[in-house]
Amino acid sequence: MALLTAICFIVGLVSYAAVQASLTHQLDDTLAEASHRATTFSAGPPPQGSAGDHPNPLNARGTGIGTLNARISAGAVTSAGLLSRDQTMPGITAGDAATLLGIPAEAPPVDRTLSNGDYRLVAASMPDGDIIVTGLPLAPNNATLASLVLAIVLISLGGLLALGLAGTFIIRRTLEPLEELSAVATRVAGLPLDAGEVALAVRVPAKAANPETEVGNVGHALNKMLDNVFSALQARQKSETKVRRFVADASHELRTPLTAIRGYTELLRMTETLSPDGRNSLDRVESQSKRMGTLVEDLLLLARLDEGRALDLKELDLTEVIVESVSDIRVIAQDHLWKMDVASEPLRIRGDENQLRQLLINLLTNAYKHTDAGTTVFTAVHRATDGSIVLTVTDNGPGIPEEFQEQVFDRFARADSARSGATGTTGLGLAIVQAIANAHGGRIELTSRPGRTTFAIRLPAALVIA
Numbered sequence: 001m002a003l004l005t006a007i008c009f010i011v012g013l014v015s016y017a018a019v020q021a022s023l024t025h026q027l028d029d030t031l032a033e034a035s036h037r038a039t040t041f042s043a044g045p046p047p048q049g050s051a052g053d054h055p056n057p058l059n060a061r062g063t064g065i066g067t068l069n070a071r072i073s074a075g076a077v078t079s080a081g082l083l084s085r086d087q088t089m090p091g092i093t094a095g096d097a098a099t100l101l102g103i104p105a106e107a108p109p110v111d112r113t114l115s116n117g118d119y120r121l122v123a124a125s126m127p128d129g130d131i132i133v134t135g136l137p138l139a140p141n142n143a144t145l146a147s148l149v150l151a152i153v154l155i156s157l158g159g160l161l162a163l164g165l166a167g168t169f170i171i172r173r174t175l176e177p178l179e180e181l182s183a184v185a186t187r188v189a190g191l192p193l194d195a196g197e198v199a200l201a202v203r204v205p206a207k208a209a210n211p212e213t214e215v216g217n218v219g220h221a222l223n224k225m226l227d228n229v230f231s232a233l234q235a236r237q238k239s240e241t242k243v244r245r246f247v248a249d250a251s252h253e254l255r256t257p258l259t260a261i262r263g264y265t266e267l268l269r270m271t272e273t274l275s276p277d278g279r280n281s282l283d284r285v286e287s288q289s290k291r292m293g294t295l296v297e298d299l300l301l302l303a304r305l306d307e308g309r310a311l312d313l314k315e316l317d318l319t320e321v322i323v324e325s326v327s328d329i330r331v332i333a334q335d336h337l338w339k340m341d342v343a344s345e346p347l348r349i350r351g352d353e354n355q356l357r358q359l360l361i362n363l364l365t366n367a368y369k370h371t372d373a374g375t376t377v378f379t380a381v382h383r384a385t386d387g388s389i390v391l392t393v394t395d396n397g398p399g400i401p402e403e404f405q406e407q408v409f410d411r412f413a414r415a416d417s418a419r420s421g422a423t424g425t426t427g428l429g430l431a432i433v434q435a436i437a438n439a440h441g442g443r444i445e446l447t448s449r450p451g452r453t454t455f456a457i458r459l460p461a462a463l464v465i466a
Contacts, residue, residue, distance in 0.1 A: 004163060008156040012149075019148050023141045027120055028109050030064075035134040037062060038069050039124045042132055057132065058083050068092070068119060068135035070100050077101065080133075082116070100133050111138065118142065177208035177215040181222060188226065193233065200230040248303035251296045258296060261289045298428040301358075302411070305435040311352040315465060318347040318381060318389065321357055326379055329364040335373035341380035348465040349389065351440055359436045362429040363393040363455050371397030387461030388442075392454055400448040408446060409434045433457075 038057035056079070057069040063083055070080030070092070077097040081089040092100075096114045103110065103123040112121055112135075119135040126132060187202050203209075204223050210216030265286045268274070274282060319342045330338045360379075367377045378394045400408060407413045412427040433455075437444045442459040 004160060005156075008160065012152040012156060015152060016145065016148060020141075020145055023144060024120075027136060027138075027141060031109055031120055031122055031134065031136050034063070034067055034136060035122050035124050035132070038134045039126060039132050042071065043126060054079075056081070056089070057134075058089050064136070066137040066139075068114075068121075068133075068137075070097070070133040072101065072123075072131040072133065073129075075101070078130075082135075103133055105131050174215075177213075177219060180205060180208040181215075181219050184222065193229075200226060200233060202226065244303050244306050247299050248307075251300035251303065254296045255293070255300075258289055258293045262286060262293070265289065295428070298432060302428065302432060302435060305432075305439055311355065311439055313350045313352060315348060315350055316353045316356070318349050318351075318356070318391075319343060320346070321353065322360060322379060322381060322391070325357060325360040325364060329361065329368065333368035336368045336371070337374070337376040339376060339378045341378070341382075343381075347381065347389070349459070349463045350465060351459070351463055352436075355436045355439070359433050359457065360391070360393075362433050363457075366429050366455075367393060367395045367397075367453075371395055383464075384458070387464065389459040389461075389464065391457040391459070394452065394454040396451055397453060399450040399453050400446070402448075405446055405448060409444070430455075 037060050041060035042054050042057045054071065057063070058067065058081055065083055065085050068080070068082040071078050077092075077100060080092045080097065080100065082092070083089060093115045099112050099114060100121070103112070103121050105123040105125045107123065109120050109122040112119055114135075118138040120138055121133060121135040123131050123133045181204055184202055184204050188200070191200065191202075193200075203226060204219040208216060209219035209223050211220040265282055268282060269279070322340065322342055326338055326340055330336075364377065364379070368375070371377075375395050375397045379392070380394075381389065381391045384390050404413075409430050410427075411431040413430075434444050437457050437459070440459055440463065442457060445456045445458070447454050447456075
């Protein structure tokens with residue numbers, strides 16, 4: 001657009017200069033004729049009954065309205081006037097007379113500003129030594145040039161506007177396929193491709209994926225890339241399904257031998273007389289088998305959640321679940337200070353009670369296992385302004401390092417320096433919490449700094465029973 005504006009400006013400037021030169025040339029021709037007529041008429045005998053020595057050139061035939069004539073004799077203006085529209089011949093001012101005296105004789109025409117406007121003037125010498133100055137007004141030329149400038153501006157603006165509208169239409173039509181490509185890319189960018197089964201059915205329409213055109217070639221290449229990505233996602237999904245199935249099957253199969261190990265351990269303790277070292281070893285076997293049993297149960301639960309099994313949704317009182325869970329954990333971790341902020345009336349929702357209990361127990365267990373004795377753990381629940389339920393577990397422990405916060409919900413994620421007092425946990429507790437929250441249509445958020453760590457579970461308003 002800037003280039004077109006520059007072109008219009010140059011064209012207008014050239015047109016203005018050409019018209020101005022043409023008008024000036026025409027005016028100079030007319031001025032030459034008027035000067036010749038004035039000098040010829042002034043050289044004749046004075047009219048009968050006239051008291052002057054020379055005839056007034058303004059009385060010559062063909063003199064146009066606005067014509068100025070002046071006679072200069074002995075360096076002074078002896079007579080001067082101009083022909084007005086009412087055929088009168090008013091004189092000129094002293095300032096105009098001084099201007100006329102400065103016009104060189106037999107020189108090219110010059111432009112001067114007089115009291116009644118701009119004039120084109122020329123001076124011609126007479127045989128008797130006098131000088132006749134003839135002038136024609138520049139007002140008609142100026143008016144023509146002003147009209148030309150206005151016309152050029154209006155035409156240029158109109159042309160630029162029309163060209164801009166036409167260009168916008170053409171460009172939009174040309175870029176329409178790119179907008180479709182952008183829409184497809186935006187939709188793909190919003191798909192959850194990081195995990196789970198992905199239905200990547202988005203493609204560029206055939207009209208925008210014609211490889212015969214430049215834009216279509218891009219659309220065709222994008223479709224091929226999406227096909228390749230879809231194939232890779234399918235392969236990843238099959239691999240993840242196999243892994244989940246293996247974990248589920250292995251966890252299920254391990255439950256029987258672990259139960260047998262614990263059973264035989266108890267049998268040995270009741271039927272055999274063991275040495276102190278033997279009893280200690282037997283206690284270690286029992287402890288590790290229980291720990292492995294817990295790990296197996298956690299893996300089996302995660303596998304079921306990954307498979308997307310339907311929840312056992314029932315009406316429950318979330319307040320009661322919180323109170324009972326905090327009471328249970330208080331018995332286990334008496335060296336921590338446990339506080340609650342729950343409403344006195346029931347908070348009725350639809351959810352899987354067993355999973356929600358495990359979610360809360362995992363959060364509370366995580367709080368006391370990874371903080372020092374004397375730490376305060378505060379559990380609260382409230383309704384947000386959008387109707388959702390926000391369940392928070394907050395402690396005043398040392399906090400979670402910032403570099404570990406992004407992976408704290410990963411499976412088997414453990415960091416020895418994450419929080420003081422870290423024990424040999426499996427690293428599945430928070431992963432289970434996140435999976436249960438997601439299964440209920442909610443999400444979990446973490447904010448942590450030294451002295452305050454908060455895990456917030458937000459459950460959707462659709463679960464609330466009015």
